[in-house]
Amino acid sequence: MSCTCFFVPKSVLERLxxxxxxxxxLRRAAFExxxxxDLLRQSRLQHGAFISASRPLxxxxxxxxxxPESVVFDANHTHTLPGKTVANPGxxxxxxxxxxxxxxxxxxxxxxTIFKRNSVDNAGATLVSSVHYARNYNNAMWNxxxxxxxxxxxxxxxxxxxxxxxxxxELTHGVTQYTLQLGYEDxxxxxNESLSDxxxxxxxxxxxxxxxxxxxxxxGSDIIGPxxxxxxxxxxxxxxNPADPRTLSPQPAKYSQLSPGMDPHFxxxxxxxxxxxxxxxxPGNSWDTVGQVWYxxxxxxxxxxxxxxxxxxxxTRQAAVQLFEAKPEVAKSVDAxxxxxxL
Amino acid sequence: xxDDTAHKLKVERKGGLAGFGSPNSRVRSLGxxxxxxxxxxxxxxxxxxxxxxxRSASPPRPVRADAFQYHLTMTTPQGEKTVVVPxxxxxxxxxxxVQDELL
Numbered sequence: 285m286s287c288t289c290f291f292v293p294k295s296v297l298e299r300l301x302x303x304x305x306x307x308x309x310l311r312r313a314a315f316e317x318x319x320x321x322d323l324l325r326q327s328r329l330q331h332g333a334f335i336s337a338s339r340p341l342x343x344x345x346x347x348x349x350x351x352p353e354s355v356v357f358d359a360n361h362t363h364t365l366p367g368k369t370v371a372n373p374g375x376x377x378x379x380x381x382x383x384x385x386x387x388x389x390x391x392x393x394x395x396x397t398i399f400k401r402n403s404v405d406n407a408g409a410t411l412v413s414s415v416h417y418a419r420n421y422n423n424a425m426w427n428x429x430x431x432x433x434x435x436x437x438x439x440x441x442x443x444x445x446x447x448x449x450x451x452x453x454e455l456t457h458g459v460t461q462y463t464l465q466l467g468y469e470d471x472x473x474x475x476n477e478s479l480s481d482x483x484x485x486x487x488x489x490x491x492x493x494x495x496x497x498x499x500x501x502x503x504g505s506d507i508i509g510p511x512x513x514x515x516x517x518x519x520x521x522x523x524x525n526p527a528d529p530r531t532l533s534p535q536p537a538k539y540s541q542l543s544p545g546m547d548p549h550f551x552x553x554x555x556x557x558x559x560x561x562x563x564x565x566x567p568g569n570s571w572d573t574v575g576q577v578w579y580x581x582x583x584x585x586x587x588x589x590x591x592x593x594x595x596x597x598x599x600t601r602q603a604a605v606q607l608f609e610a611k612p613e614v615a616k617s618v619d620a621x622x623x624x625x626x627l
Numbered sequence: 628x629x630d631d632t633a634h635k636l637k638v639e640r641k642g643g644l645a646g647f648g649s650p651n652s653r654v655r656s657l658g659x660x661x662x663x664x665x666x667x668x669x670x671x672x673x674x675x676x677x678x679x680x681x682r683s684a685s686p687p688r689p690v691r692a693d694a695f696q697y698h699l700t701m702t703t704p705q706g707e708k709t710v711v712v713p714x715x716x717x718x719x720x721x722x723x724x725v726q727d728e729l730l
Binding site: 363418419420422423424425426427428437439440441444450453454457460461468476477480504511512515517520532533534535546547549550 | 641642643644645646647648649650651652653654691692693694695715719722723727729
């Protein structure tokens with residue numbers, strides 16, 4: 285995994301540490317920061333190696349923890365994580381805490397029932413959620429170890445725990461972290477975001493018992509606030525029509541429209557459309573056929589931090605043929621999905 | 628360059644689950660801070676952010692999926708300089724300066 289995520293490069297820290305025109309205190313701070321950079325880099329490399337090494341063992345570990353625990357914290361409108369423990373979140377009078385708990389458990393159930401996966405790491409990792417993060421925070425995220433939800437500003441967005449696809453999206457970032465280990469730039473970044481949308485949407489369809497043909501394929505439609513609704517915003521993204529002007533951030537629909545440096549929430553448009561098209565081409569539930577193909581690639585390809593969309597497309601084409609030999613319409617539909625976006 | 632301009636930090640928050648600031652995005656998040664109003668510690672944090680060479684202006688690779696990135700811009704005698712910083716590295720006073728706006 286590439287590790288270039290420091291905002292002050294190590295070379296600059298070393299230069300500052302050796303600059304005799306600077307105050308001794310500043311030089312010492314720069315020196316200590318450069319050492320910390322090394323330690324953090326080593327820590328991340330070891331973390332990646334640990335994840336890779338633990339994959340073969342995960343089947344045995346799965347038996348030790350059949351159902352992951354879900355815990356919820358209240359950040360109490362601060363930036364401090366995880367916050368204060370919410371006791372008995374399943375029966376909490378705080379609807380945000382209750383939803384974060386219940387829906388995280390349901391996503392875990394979805395992964396276990398449909399994909400035989402035990403939590404994000406397939407080893408029963410506890411699912412940690414923090415609600416009421418910051419003030420008027422218009423966002424939800426996966427920070428590498430836990431899910432974080434803002435309350436929204438009540439205008440553009442409402443409480444981010446209100447969207448079950450949002451919770452499925454964030455938790456899937458955890459699954460990606462423990463499988464493909466996709467980066468967050470260029471093709472890999474777009475794929476990373478797309479996988480979270482695909483599994484978030486599938487989870488929403490599974491909860492609603494909807495076939496691919498019945499689903500609306502919208503992401504985040506339940507967290508849009510009243511002011512945005514008045515302005516005809518219906519959702520964050522539309523997987524069936526990425527360029528839909530009623531979305532908050534219309535996306536490109538063709539792979540050729542992507543270029544390096546674009547935000548992954550923008551570049552996820554084409555692979556989202558490929559997945560949605562492939563699913564809609566096969567009668568029935570997304571999670572029974574095309575969803576299985578996508579998941580198979582996620583868990584069998586190994587760590588691919590720089591994976592291209594073309595590589596992912598090729599692997600799904602191959603997996604569709606292997607997994608659904610007796611159902612050739614699946615491979616045909618997967619192929620049609622990728623061809624639609626130009627891959 | 629006026630004194631006010633020299634001390635003004637322009638702030639744009641991008642990314643997040645909703646893709647703030649993406650091309651075609653209908654939501655953006657802008658703000659500004661007078662550096663003179665920051666605490667000494669926060670001002671030093673900002674100075675360190677801008678202390679690197681031009682490589683500091685390259686977007687870092689976020690390791691936190693869906694987290695925001697802050698684009699901080701200062702006007703110097705040499706022109707505008709922008710650094711991109713993950714949200715958890717940004718002082719609260721700067722984070723709190725932005726307003727989300729529907730376009």
